[in-house]
Amino acid sequence: xxxxxxxxxxxxxxxxxxxxxxxxxxxxxxxxxxxxxxxxxxxxxxxxxxxxxxxxxxxxxxxxxxxxxxxxxxxxxxxxxxxxxxxxxxxxxxxxxxxxxxxxxxxxxxxxxxxxxxxxxxxxxxxxxxxxxxxxxxxxxxxxxxxxxxxxxxxxxxxxxxxxxxxxxxxxxxxxxxxxxxxxxxxxxxxxxxxxxxxxxxxxxxxxxxxxxxxxxxxxxxxxxxxxxxxxxxxxxxxxxxxxxxxxxxxxxxxxxxxxxxxxxxxxxxxxxxxxxxxxxxxxxxxxxxxxxxxxxxxxxxxxxxxxxxxxxxxxxxxxxxxxxxxxxxxxxxxxxxxxxxxxxxxxxxxxxxxxxxxxxxxxxxxxxxxxxxxxxxxxxxx
Amino acid sequence: xxxxxxxxxxxxxxxxxxxxxxxxxxxxxxxxxxxxxxxxxxxxxxxxxxxxxxxxxxxxxxxxxxxxxxxxxxxxxxxxxxxxxxxxxxxxxxxxxxxxxxxxxxxxxxxxxxxxxxxxxxxxxxxxxxxxxxxxxxxxxxxxxxxxxxxxxxxxxxxxxxxxxxxxxxxxxxxxxxxxxxxxxxxxxxxxxxxxxxxxxxxxxxxxxxxxxxxxxxxxxxxxxxxxxxxxxx
Numbered sequence: 373x374x375x376x377x378x379x380x381x382x383x384x385x386x387x388x389x390x391x392x393x394x395x396x397x398x399x400x401x402x403x404x405x406x407x408x409x410x411x412x413x414x415x416x417x418x419x420x421x422x423x424x425x426x427x428x429x430x431x432x433x434x435x436x437x438x439x440x441x442x443x444x445x446x447x448x449x450x451x452x453x454x455x456x457x458x459x460x461x462x463x464x465x466x467x468x469x470x471x472x473x474x475x476x477x478x479x480x481x482x483x484x485x486x487x488x489x490x491x492x493x494x495x496x497x498x499x500x501x502x503x504x505x506x507x508x509x510x511x512x513x514x515x516x517x518x519x520x521x522x523x524x525x526x527x528x529x530x531x532x533x534x535x536x537x538x539x540x541x542x543x544x545x546x547x548x549x550x551x552x553x554x555x556x557x558x559x560x561x562x563x564x565x566x567x568x569x570x571x572x573x574x575x576x577x578x579x580x581x582x583x584x585x586x587x588x589x590x591x592x593x594x595x596x597x598x599x600x601x602x603x604x605x606x607x608x609x610x611x612x613x614x615x616x617x618x619x620x621x622x623x624x625x626x627x628x629x630x631x632x633x634x635x636x637x638x639x640x641x642x643x644x645x646x647x648x649x650x651x652x653x654x655x656x657x658x659x660x661x662x663x664x665x666x667x668x669x670x671x672x673x674x675x676x677x678x679x680x681x682x683x684x685x686x687x688x689x690x691x692x693x694x695x696x697x698x699x700x701x702x703x704x705x706x707x708x709x710x711x712x713x714x715x716x717x718x719x720x721x722x723x724x725x726x727x728x729x730x731x732x733x734x735x736x737x738x739x740x741x742x743x744x745x746x747x748x749x750x751x752x753x754x755x
Numbered sequence: 756x757x758x759x760x761x762x763x764x765x766x767x768x769x770x771x772x773x774x775x776x777x778x779x780x781x782x783x784x785x786x787x788x789x790x791x792x793x794x795x796x797x798x799x800x801x802x803x804x805x806x807x808x809x810x811x812x813x814x815x816x817x818x819x820x821x822x823x824x825x826x827x828x829x830x831x832x833x834x835x836x837x838x839x840x841x842x843x844x845x846x847x848x849x850x851x852x853x854x855x856x857x858x859x860x861x862x863x864x865x866x867x868x869x870x871x872x873x874x875x876x877x878x879x880x881x882x883x884x885x886x887x888x889x890x891x892x893x894x895x896x897x898x899x900x901x902x903x904x905x906x907x908x909x910x911x912x913x914x915x916x917x918x919x920x921x922x923x924x925x926x927x928x929x930x931x932x933x934x935x936x937x938x939x940x941x942x943x944x945x946x947x948x949x950x951x952x953x954x955x956x957x958x959x960x961x962x963x964x965x966x967x968x969x970x971x972x973x974x975x976x977x978x979x980x981x982x983x984x985x986x987x988x989x
Contacts, residue, residue: 430955431954431955431956439971602876602927602929604928604929615902622905623907686821687849688852689852689880689909700879700880702896702898704884713885717879717898725932
């Protein structure tokens, strides 16, 4: 979060010239700016309206999550991970629990895995709905926000009924789930899926062929596949650039290999492609949820896990396909009850680094569109 | 709250490997005091007591055996060992996850080789682990992934406090922010990084919070002492 060195490069006064003659301008966007989706500060170097370069200043939400982990037991740290990507808390929990389960070699029962898949995919839908609503709002379409938040409310109600919390759910425990599906869970989830399908069409009706939307997104923020891989971006941003890679398929975890779904990709890597990829992903998530509800097996929901967790000495890296990309946990155990080191590989942090390359040479208004399409959550960028 | 217990007292995982090899650390500690306690009382009824003690002893073995690191043997590691010899300190897999521990001097060469020849084109993550008790205090970890082979490996190297490690920004652009974060949190310097500054913490911050000797309580006490003029907030 250090200050930029951009100001140092500000044009030196030449004889006979004033500051006003200079063609370059440094503009500060954020940290309090509605389109930065939290407290992100972007310093823009401009030539008129053209962006010559950007610099992100982050860290306003840094809470030292990794340090906290070293001072908590494995189970105590579980709720903290929800506070990173707070619009996809369930995914955070899935990644963390999966990593610790690997470390202690615990077998999660099938029913718990299916429950986890249902809730995580619902959360992916909720996360993409927040993205769509705010992204569209940023570039001038106000209606989708009301639509998406209306549907997201349904998902949050299911979460609330399942575990009592809407956002920071702490839905999973190390070894499985604490709560079984409530009475009528499958019925409500399926009813939501059936209602959601036509609503996705509704979103698309509003945007996909909308001329303003096309003008604002087509050809904006292009990221080539090579750049995407070199920058390490993952999730819909990588797939929008045409790389068919999804951890749920590449290295399946949590029974994802039981389900039939596709990985949508984009062609040109622009903002519109990433929009299409996410919309298609929502449809695929509905497909997965339907299959998981139909195949939900009976049985226990919790593995036999000791009350006091003392994983053997060793280290593990486990990652999942979170709504924003690859969310990884690198955990080092020293054999005690508290982790020796927990490193979170945050998708938002890595994806945000692509902002500069995506907006160089474009207009200021495109910066807003690109921040939206990267779908960052500052809680996860700063941790 | 015993938050601070781990800060300095707990030994580093690498340091206590002999103790760890004996399995669950609790088993010898519990059985030794129990054994001498039993013979001391001469009264006959007490003599019956030693019986439950051995019954309790086999409890730890009932746990599943801890996974052990296996040697990682494949063409790649054979080739690397041939080229670099003892520079490759370890090549093991743990719970199915392979990793290499290499000398600092050859780390960059190996990473370049991994990217160019072995197609590990995606740097997943870069981070550090601090082991204050070791001579080479910091372990730098690169997690690599290859899209074509669908394999994820880790390359690690160990450095002393104050030593540099060569930046991999020229190999993977994503290393830029990751190295800045590692510097911010651990004070590990990456030689050749274009712009090595703090990234998450304010630039006037002092210290490196993820080092093990950086205590949360100590930081809190210092802050309240300086800003509120009180001895402790605890």
